[in-house]
Structures are given as C-alpha cells and as structure tokens.
Amino acid sequence: MATTADSAGPARTQSASTYSEDQLPEFTPMPWTLSEIRAAIPAHLHARQTWKGMLYLLRDILMAAIVWKLALYIDPSFKSETAVRTLTPVGAEAARWGAWLVYWWFQGLIFTGIWVIGHECGHGAFSSNKRICDIIGFITHTFLWTPYFSWQISHHRHHSNHASMERDEVYVPKTRADLGIPKESEGAIDYEDYLGDTPIYTLFALIRQQVLAFPAYLLFNVSGQKNYPKWTNHFDPNSILFTKRQRNAVIMSNIGIATMVYIVLEASRTWGASEIMKYYGIPWLSVTHWFIMITYLHHTDVELPHYRNGQWNFQRGAAATVDRNFLGWQGRFFLHDVAHFHVIHHFFPMMPFYHGPEATKYLKEFIGDHYRYSDKPVFKALWDTYNNCQFVEDEGDILFYRDRKGQARVRPAEPFRESTISASVSR
Template sequence: MSTVTYTERESATKEVLDTYGNVFTAPEYTMKDILDAIPKRCFERSLTHSMLFVLRDFFYVAVLVTLALQIPNIPSVYLRGIAWAAYTVAQGIVGTGIWVLAHECGHGAFSPYKIANDIMGWFMHSLVLVPYHSWRISHSKHHKATGNLARDMVFVPKSKERYMLSRNIQEATEEMPIVTLYWLFIQQAFGFPTYLIANVTGQKYSVSKLKLNHYIPSAPMFDEKDFWDIIISDVGIAISLTLSWLAIQNFGLFNYSMFYFIPYLWVNHWLVCITYLQHTDASLPHYDDNEWTFAKGAAATIDRDFGFIGRHFFHEIIETHVAHHYSSRMPFYHAEEATKAIRKVMGKHYKQDKTNMLVSLYRSARACQFVEGDGIKMYRNFNGIGPTSTEEVKKTR
C-alpha cells in the first residue's frame, strides 16, 4: 500500500483535511448573518443580575471555609487528609467561577457600566493573582484575532518546523503516552503563570523573555495608552501578595496553603484546561493572515460539556464558548439561547464535543502537536493519529 502525506493528498485534491482526514471547508456566512440571528434580548446586561452571581459564589466560598475550619477536629489523620483534599478541589472549582465572572467584567458583559465592570473585575481577578487590565487587554486582542496565526494571542500552535526545533527529534517521532502525560502536567501546573510571566503559547516577539510579561507597561502586548491600567493591575497583585504574606505570618504556611494556595493551583488548572480545549481540537483550523476573517476565526472554537460543574459553577463558559466569540459583550446567562440561534446559521461549522473533559485533554494533546497547510492550517502529529494513506483517507469520507 503506497502512503501519501496530508500535504501531498491536499495538493492533489485541493481539499483541506482535518487531523482525522475529514474534509474541512471554511465558513462563508458573515458576521451580520450571525448577529441578526441572535435575539436582541441576549445582548441585555444587568448589573443586579450579575452581582447576584457574585454574591452566590462568595457565599459558596464562605460555606466551604466554615466547613474547613472543622477539619482539624477530625480525629483520624487519614480522614483529615481526605477532607483537606476535598476542600481544596471544591474551593478551586468555586474560585474558577469567580475568575469567570471577572472575565465577564473584562469583556464589558458584566454590566452596562464600565466603572462597575472594572472595579469588580479588578477586585475578583486580583484575588486569584490575575492582573486584571493586563489580562483584559491581551485577551481582547485574542478575541479580535482568534485563529489568526499572525495575530492571535494565546495557544498559538507551532508549525512543524518550530515543533521539531523545540522538541528532541527522537522524542517527537517516537512519543509515548507517558511523554504526553508529562507535558500535560507541565501545562496544567504552570501554564497560566508562565503565560502571564513569559507569554508562553502567545505570539513571538523580537524582545527578551524578561520583557514578555503582563506586569510591565512596556511589554509588546500593550500600547502606550495602557500604561496606568497595567500599573493599577500590578497594585492589585501587590495587595493580594501582601495579604498572603500576612496570612502566612498570622496563620502559618500550612493553613495558608490549604485554605488558599492549593485551591489557587486548582483554579489555574481549570483555566488552562478550559481555554486549551476551547481552541485545540483535531477538527479546528487556524488561518494565515490573508485567509482569516473574524467570522472564520470565531468558528475556530469548540463547545464542550462539563455537566453541572460547567453550567452552575463555571457559568457556562465551556458550553457556550462559540457564541461568546461571536459576541463577547453578551452576558453568559444569555449565551445558551444565543448558541441555539447561531447554530441554525453555522450549520456544520458549529463544533461541539461532549466527551469527558479530561479524556478530551489527553486526546487533544496527542493529536494536536503542530499545524500544517497553505492558508488554512490543520493540526498534525507525530503519534500516527489520523490516516496516512490514500485508502485510509477514503475510509473516513
């Protein structure tokens, strides 16, 4: 059986194939088609409605802390360990929801009032050590150029050449599942802090790594007009770090770690997991600058499902992300209705996967290592995932 590469197959047929060999076609509808389909009420923002979610989430925080204060009274050391583990996971989930509400503020979806959005966003993001305005600015640029290989701001995939340079050739061509799990651990444990500090997975700039962070106004992600916003963001982080130091001095490192720091690590895990899976899937394209449009880029995302946790605690950020990319000022509590409306316009271009989130995380890491193509680029890998011969390609059609 003669084998052909994806590139040879695509060049011969003029077709674009996704990672599994399915034919991909770019959307042809316009932004007007999408926005006209969304009911006008979906764009209505309410400060009162949003604040009720804030109060609800902080009530959950208080309840969990109250319960955790009783853990030292548990006589069995093993049961205490289980109780602390359960608390940190639960508080990390609630903390992720608070992060999502701050994310709403950054988009102006929290309320019609900019000052309310910025105060609440700065407060909630600072609590979880996120520089509010700095992240808001770079995240806004991500939304303006989603899927654009030249201008997107996060989870920008490597070309095959860059991937080969960044990984040992033998490791890249003979990668084992354990290697994938190792890189996933690194991504989940350190992904968000290293993005903030060194712009990891972001665009490449011709400056030193020391200047590629979200804490200095001169970073290339920002403009001169952003100077004071970056400083205000840094003040929020400084206050939170000072409070952390005081908490350690007064309550001890163990209590600080259990009540705050380990839940904070869980928040980072969920943020990276959510955002990675929203933009990384074997079916999703990326575009060269001359091929990209906003409508195409917004469709280069995928909705997933995390059940009750996703819909209740994470404020549906996982389940309605495609609609969020078409209109980021639309509040999350209207996004499900908007999703149903835009699916009628998007048709086959709407992507949804209800596979277990952790299973999806592993599958995407295995299948989506770099992108190849001309104009429209699709994920490829060295793991043998996807058809490699003409006959096998036909079987997927």
C-alpha cells in the same frame, strides 16, 4: 462537522498503514459576514443586567464563605479523640485528608466561578456600566492573582484575532519548521525521532502545563505569539503588549498583585504558611488548572482550523472554537457555562454568560456544521488533544493540526489548498 474529531468519522476509520490525505474530510471556511450571524441572534440576548450578574457574584462569594467555614472543622473533627477511637488512627487520618480533597475540589470550582465573573467584567459583559465592570473585575481577578487590566488588554487582542497564525495571543500552533521536522517532499520521516515521548514524560508535561501554563504565559509569554520579543510579559508597562495610553492601567494591575503578595505574606505570618496553603493556596492552584484546561480544550482540537492572513476573518476565527460538556452539572453551575457555551462567547464577547445557552441554539441553527461540540469526557479529551495536536504546516492559509505520526484528520477543500502542499501523503 457539527462534532469534533472526538466522534468517530471518516478520518478515524483509516489505519496507519492505509492513511491517505485524499480520504480526509474536507473543510470549507465559513462564508457569512458577522452582521448576518448577529442578525440570527435575538437582540434581547445581548442585554446585560447588572443585578443578575451581582446575584451570581454574591452567590459565589456566599458559597466560598460557607465552604471555607465548614473546612475550619475538618482538622479539629478528625483529630479528636472520638474520631480516632471510632475510626482508628489510620482511618481518622484518611478521612481527614479525604475531607480536605472534597474542600479543595469544590472551593477550587467556586474560586474558578469567581474568576469567570471577572472575565465577564473584562469583556464588559457583566454590566453596561464600565466602572462597575472594572471595579468588580479588578477585585475578583486580583484576589486570584490575575493582573486584571493587563490581562484584559491582551485577552481582547486574543478575541480580536483568534485562530490567526500571525496575530493571535495564545495557543498559537507550532509549525513543522518550529520543531525542525523536514517536509514530506524531502523523503521518509521518522516522526518518532521528533515527537516520540514516553507516556510518563507526556503525563509529566501535561501536568506541568496545567499547573504552570497561566503564570508562565503572564510572566514569560509561554504559548503566546512567538513573534513577540524575548521577555515579553504582562507586568512590564513598556511591553509590546500595551500602548503608552495603557501604561497606567498596567501599573494599577501590578499594584493589585503587589497588594496580594503583602496580604498573603502577612496572613502566613499570622496563621502559618501551611494553613494559608490549605485554605487558599491549593484552591487557587485549582483555578489555574481549570482555567488552562478549559481554554486549552476550547481552542485546540484536530478539527479546528487556524488561518493565515489570506483566509482569516473575525467570524471564521470565532467559529474555530469548540463547546465541551465540561464536568456536567458542576461545570454549568459552578463555572457559569464558560466551557459549555464558549463558541457564542467568541462571536459576541459582550453577551452575558446567562444568555449563552439560548443564543447558542440560534447560532447552531444558522451556522450548521461550522458549530462544533464535544461530549467526550474532558480528561480523556485533554490527553487525546495533547497527543494529537502537535504541529501545523508552514505553508497554506488554512491549517489543521497533525499528530505524532504527522497525520491530519481534516484537510482544506480543493479551492483552499496551496499547490505547494502535496495533495496526498500515503504511508
């Protein structure tokens, strides 16, 4: 399956009335070791060049400063007598808010690119010098309200256990039992009773996810590992997320966030909360939106497997991601290819992002159909994924999402299917 279910395939040709799991495409998990995959990637693509990472960071900072400076002219220009006389009062006001929308769009992308640099630092991909990585990562992430060391710790655990139902940190699928849905063997099920939401409510829930999911994950472990205790969060040094040796790093992250609280409050007193929101707050909200949208679409798709312990290993988990054509050239330029070449990042997190395009060519050539890519427009992909990826089964070691009708798009090949799961379900 070189592409995802975004593309037409055997599973999508079935109508609801003829759906049968016997007709679904079958999935066989990846057989290679990580050493075999690493050997297929030229060694020079793992090299980290601090100077190159610095140039990208400086470019981002310069762009942010220039865009910020230009934004200072928006209100004075469109509120001027000349603008009002030329454009009419309504036209001038519409143009003013149009200019702000342009600023928020591009500054949000630029800020997200700066966040990505911090993400590189968190993996040690920015430089071979750990101190450089930690200093730059701490500054860039703190500026964007991310507790750098705390997030780094849990994010490393996510990479180490991706697609594991028992140990992954984020985007762990809900199971049939989690949603209280009976098993197919217990009789006919009206999935509308359990999963049927109006399009308006679905849109509301999706927007809520995009705006609040990252803060909610940091504060309340929302979408995180459900086996963690209640009130698990990234700000408690004694949280189950951290070891005793990591306590000071968590405290340092908290000090950074507390410093940002102080800076923003002082800036609001000086220039006004509305001004801080316009120039900084809304672009920051864009960062949380883009970051959640990117990571959600990387790790969630009807054709991406999740594993229980019996079949999981690191390389299989790494392959359970999908590269996406995210905003075209804007995604590549402003977001440092973080969305376009994410699969290779899961295999080799310390590989610098600027080697991603070339390394992906070698990876794709070696693992073949186990590499996944989607060129579906990302907002359409977001809507479809949110509706189609509802839950996985309670049994089995290889699992695929089912949609609002309880239907899957892929099933494990015969040797990997649990005998407790019905071989086919026809409706």
